[in-house]
Amino acid sequence: MSDNTPQSSRVPVVEQLLTANEEVAADNRAQFKSHGTKVVNIMASPGAGKTTLLMATIAAMSHRKLGVIEGDVASQVDADKIATTGTPVVQINTGGACHLDAPMIRRGMQVLPLEDLELVLVENVGNLICPVSFDLGQDVNVGLISVPEGHDKPYKYPAIFEAVDLVVVTKADLLPYLDFEVDTFRELVHGLNPKAPVLVVSAKTGEGMADWIAWLEEQLVDE
C-alpha cells in the first residue's frame, strides 16, 4: 500500500504556503511596528480559557489602549464578549482552517484603529498543533494550558512549548480538584524551552493575574 503518496505530495505545497505566509507576516510586522503597536499571539486548546483571560486582561489594563483579533473556525461569540468591554475587536472566521495565518491578520488589521493601539492581543483558533506553524507578524507568542488538560501535554504537543515566549497555566482555581502537578509541568516545559517563564493564573479568582499583566507591560516598554 503506497501510504507515501499523500505525504510526499504534501511537503512541497506546505513549503510554498509557508513562504507566501512568511512574506505577508513580515509586512504585517513592519506595519504594526510603524504604528508602535505590540502584538501578542495567544495559542491554546479549545476551552482553555483564552477569552476569559482576555476579558480579565482588558479589565486590568484599562490604562492601556488595547485591541483584539479573535480567530475561530465559525461564530462570533468571542468577539461579541470582547465588544461588551468597548475594546476594538475584529472576529476572523477561518471557515474550516485550523489556524490563523498572516493574510487573515492583514484583513483584521485593516479594521482596527492601529494608530490608537498600544497592544493587540490575538486569540488564535483553539488548537494546540497547527497555529504554531504560521507566523502572523506578532512580537511574542504565548501558550496557554488549562489545569483540566493535564500536566503531560508537553510530551504530546512539543512544538508549541518550544515556540512560545511564555507559558500560562490557566484555571488555577481548579487545582484542588484535579491532579495537575505544576512542578512536573514546569520541568517538562523547561526541558523543551528553558527560557520560557511558566505563570500559574486564574482569571476567575485573580491568582497570578499581576504576574501576567507585568509580563505584558514588559513587552510594551521593551522597545
Added chain:
Amino acid sequence: MSDNTPQSSRVPVVEQLLTANEEVAADNRAQFKSHGTKVVNIMASPGAGKTTLLMATIAAMSHRKLGVIEGDVASQVDADKIATTGTPVVQINTGGACHLDAPMIRRGMQVLPLEDLELVLVENVGNLICPVSFDLGQDVNVGLISVPEGHDKPYKYPAIFEAVDLVVVTKADLLPYLDFEVDTFRELVHGLNPKAPVLVVSAKTGEGMADWIAWLEEQLVDE
C-alpha cells in the same frame, strides 16, 4: 495584498489528499469487516479525557476482546497507559500532523491481532478541527467534550458535532465547580445533528459509564 494565493493553491492538493485517503479508508473498512471487527473513532480536544475514558472502558468491557490505536503528534505515554491493562495497543506518532489518516491506521492494523478483536477503539490526535475531515475506515465516530471546555463549543467547532454518531460529555464530576450548562449544550448539538445522542459521563466516579458501555455494545450487535 493577494491573500487568495495560499488559499487557492491549497484547495486542489487537499482534494487530492482526501481522495487518496478515501481509497485507503475504504480498504481499511473492508479489512476490519472481514475480521468482524468494529471500529470506533474517538475525537476530542487535547486533555478532554480520551485516554481516561478508554481505561475505564477497558475495565468495564473485560468480557469483550478490545484493541486500541493511539494517535498523538509525539510520545507514547497514552499507549503505555493502555498497555498496563494487557489490551493490544499500537501508538501512532503523526510527527506533526494534526490528525490520523487512513494510511496511518493501515500501519496500526498490521500490528494488531485483528482476527481476535471484536472492537478497536481509535483515539485520534487531540484536536477538535482536523480529524473530522479524514475517514479512517471506522464504523462510527464519537466526539468527546469535557466539562471545563464549556458548553459553547458547538458554535465554534460545528463540523465535528455534525459528523459524529454520539457525543460524550466527559469529566461530569467537575459540573459542580463550573458553569457548563448541559441542557444548553444538548440543544446546540441537536441543532447541528438531531440524531446524535448526548451522554454525560465521568470516568472518575462512574457516572454515565453504563450508558456509554451500552452504546458500544449496541455497535457490536448491530450487524
